[in-house]
Amino acid sequence: MKTFICVMAAIIVLPLSRATAAADIEAGREKAKICAGCHGADGISVSPGIPSLAGQRDQFIQWQLVFFRSGRRPNLLMGPIIAQLSDADIRNLGAYFASLPANTKPASAKPDEALRAKGQAIVAQHHCANCHTDSFRGERAAASIADQRDDYLVKALADYRSATRPSVGVAAMTEAASGLSDEEIAAIAQYLATFQPAEH
Amino acid sequence: MSRKSKGWGAAAALPLLLATTLSASAADLKSYDASKPSFWAHPPPDWFLGDETEGQKGLAPPSGPATPTPADELQADLKKIKLPPGFKIEVWASGIPEARQMAWGSNGTLFVGSFGATNVYAVTDTDGKREVKTILKGLNMPTGVAFRDGSLYVIAINKLLRYDNAEANLDHLGDGVVVYDDMPPYVAHGWKYLVSDKNGWFYIPFGPPFNIGLPPTSVSQIRHVDPKTGLAEIVGLGVRNSVGGDIDPRTGDYWFTENARDWLSDDTPSDKLNHITRLGEHFGYPYCHEGDIPDPKFAMGHKCSEFTPPVVKLGAHVAPLGMKFYTGTMFPAEYKDNIFIAEHGSWNRHTYQGGRIERVIVDPSGKNAKQEVFASGWITGQRDYFGRPDDIIQAPDGSLLVSDDWAGAIYRISYGK
Numbered sequence: 001m002k003t004f005i006c007v008m009a010a011i012i013v014l015p016l017s018r019a020t021a022a023a024d025i026e027a028g029r030e031k032a033k034i035c036a037g038c039h040g041a042d043g044i045s046v047s048p049g050i051p052s053l054a055g056q057r058d059q060f061i062q063w064q065l066v067f068f069r070s071g072r073r074p075n076l077l078m079g080p081i082i083a084q085l086s087d088a089d090i091r092n093l094g095a096y097f098a099s100l101p102a103n104t105k106p107a108s109a110k111p112d113e114a115l116r117a118k119g120q121a122i123v124a125q126h127h128c129a130n131c132h133t134d135s136f137r138g139e140r141a142a143a144s145i146a147d148q149r150d151d152y153l154v155k156a157l158a159d160y161r162s163a164t165r166p167s168v169g170v171a172a173m174t175e176a177a178s179g180l181s182d183e184e185i186a187a188i189a190q191y192l193a194t195f196q197p198a199e200h
Numbered sequence: 201m202s203r204k205s206k207g208w209g210a211a212a213a214l215p216l217l218l219a220t221t222l223s224a225s226a227a228d229l230k231s232y233d234a235s236k237p238s239f240w241a242h243p244p245p246d247w248f249l250g251d252e253t254e255g256q257k258g259l260a261p262p263s264g265p266a267t268p269t270p271a272d273e274l275q276a277d278l279k280k281i282k283l284p285p286g287f288k289i290e291v292w293a294s295g296i297p298e299a300r301q302m303a304w305g306s307n308g309t310l311f312v313g314s315f316g317a318t319n320v321y322a323v324t325d326t327d328g329k330r331e332v333k334t335i336l337k338g339l340n341m342p343t344g345v346a347f348r349d350g351s352l353y354v355i356a357i358n359k360l361l362r363y364d365n366a367e368a369n370l371d372h373l374g375d376g377v378v379v380y381d382d383m384p385p386y387v388a389h390g391w392k393y394l395v396s397d398k399n400g401w402f403y404i405p406f407g408p409p410f411n412i413g414l415p416p417t418s419v420s421q422i423r424h425v426d427p428k429t430g431l432a433e434i435v436g437l438g439v440r441n442s443v444g445g446d447i448d449p450r451t452g453d454y455w456f457t458e459n460a461r462d463w464l465s466d467d468t469p470s471d472k473l474n475h476i477t478r479l480g481e482h483f484g485y486p487y488c489h490e491g492d493i494p495d496p497k498f499a500m501g502h503k504c505s506e507f508t509p510p511v512v513k514l515g516a517h518v519a520p521l522g523m524k525f526y527t528g529t530m531f532p533a534e535y536k537d538n539i540f541i542a543e544h545g546s547w548n549r550h551t552y553q554g555g556r557i558e559r560v561i562v563d564p565s566g567k568n569a570k571q572e573v574f575a576s577g578w579i580t581g582q583r584d585y586f587g588r589p590d591d592i593i594q595a596p597d598g599s600l601l602v603s604d605d606w607a608g609a610i611y612r613i614s615y616g617k
Binding site: 046062063065066070091094141163167168169172175178 | 245
């Protein structure tokens with residue numbers, strides 16, 4: 001309980017002490033115009049393999065941009081676009097995408113129920129909610145993964161598994177994905193892409 | 201908390217972590233066999249978790265902010281820092297990702313190494329206006345820097361580089377000259393620190409590529425390296441992860457900090473402040489920790505009495521890194537020749553400690569040691585930071601500069617009545 005109180009105190013105090021340097025959502029919106037072509041005008045992607053960013057966690061976005069900029073997350077498309085961003089740009093983009101209403105529409109109207117059930121079991125077994133929270137909308141540097149595109153979730157997990165993409169939280173995702181089979185990854189993606197809070 | 205999901209910003213998962221720790225079973229514990237060259241050369245990304253125990257299960261290093269904390273936020277954060285009366289702390293420079301060891305150029309440039317950011321920075325001061333430049337990029341963990349006779353020295357994982365006439369060439373340092381590379385390529389605990397002695401030789405620590413085990417013969421040691429000839433001697437043995445040291449101005453002896461092993465418990469073993477008094481002295485790793493705890497697995501029949509104990513036990517998981525003897529005149533006279541130690545703070549402990557600057561008062565022989573907290577307050581809540589001190593350097597006016605690789609900043613601590 002003591003822990004919980006500490007966490008709450010941090011949440012309440014932080015915005016006050018940081019008011020002087022708040023990220024600029026409008027500046028982020030301006031910078032994000034170039035992103036819309038692939039990630040969607042409202043931050044919800046309709047392109048295969050490209051993630052939705054609406055409602056994504058501020059810190060997670062910032063970390064990914066820093067990884068792209070430094071080349072630690074190599075990507076032919078993102079690398080050159082991100083290369084010239086300043087730290088302030090990155091903070092503003094994080095705040096902007098976090099401010100957009102998240103996708104709540106499951107990615108597929110007709111999920112494979114057997115695969116979904118398997119995915120649910122694997123997600124529970126691996127305690128994904130410990131960092132990504134029970135709603136799978138993430139927290140701090142842990143990504144929002146609910147109702148993300150399943151083709152992107154498959155790609156992300158495969159990239160973590162092969163360590164071609166760095167993990168925040170030191171090696172948390174590299175570790176989580178390291179033992180997954182292709183079939184398990186497909187099941188997790190199916191479950192998260194069609195996640196509905198009520199059933200949890 | 202499952203091993204499958206540890207490690208994000210720790211506070212986020214705390215309530216769950218505490219609840220699930222109680223029901224964790226031994227079968228879930230992370231375990232690696234680190235006793236082979238293939239592990240040393242290619243450790244898994246989570247190599248530091250490989251000796252997980254029931255008691256410490258689920259603990260992992262926290263992730264900091266993605267970008268350096270802006271100066272105005274930091275200045276507000278610094279109001280939380282506690283210092284003795286008469287001292288004050290302020291932001292000296294910001295926007296320095298993962299700032300590590302600092303070194304002064306002879307014309308007043310401050311050189312700064314970094315951890316994973318691969319950069320070396322130069323901070324220049326023109327009429328009180330400070331500018332941060334990234335002067336080197338793409339080095340493999342260039343944590344250690346030094347400056348001598350006009351040259352900047354940078355130590356990356358497996359080479360010591362020299363850049364001549366550095367202060368005049370901040371915008372085009374070139375590729376540098378490799379002056380020493382008889383060094384193993386192991387990245388785990390392979391990040392280093394540089395201390396130059398009066399003859400221009402460097403003391404350089406070599407850490408083992410894992411938490412605990414019988415180390416490769418090229419590491420767990422302190423070397424004394426001559427950058428002019430590339431020759432070296434091994435001066436200290438049985439050293440785990442040391443990333444800080446300094447020469448005692450009273451004697452010329454080398455003193456160094458050392459991070460003790462993880463995964464024993466929250467309160468043992470203590471991290472150390474050590475003093476080398478003779479060539480080849482052995483400080484205990486991996487057989488004995490903090491001078492009096494035989495390792496449960498790697499004591500291998502040895503007794504702690506065979507090894508040199510620490511001068512000071514600094515506390516478990518406080519993570520002492522950069523240190524300096526104080527030789528200035530700005531601080532009150534009783535601070536003369538005291539040691540200041542930057543403690544980076546815990547990750548393998550349920551409630552963080554360290555994350556502060558410690559003051560040690562000790563005779564040149566190592567006798568009559570006393571320690572006290574000098575500056576504290578970077579830990580917020582049970583397991584989070586707003587900053588993590590990692591190195592200390594004295595400024596020409598006698599104030600102290602403190603680097604922080606979490607906030608990406610350098611602070612100045614000064615004294616005035």
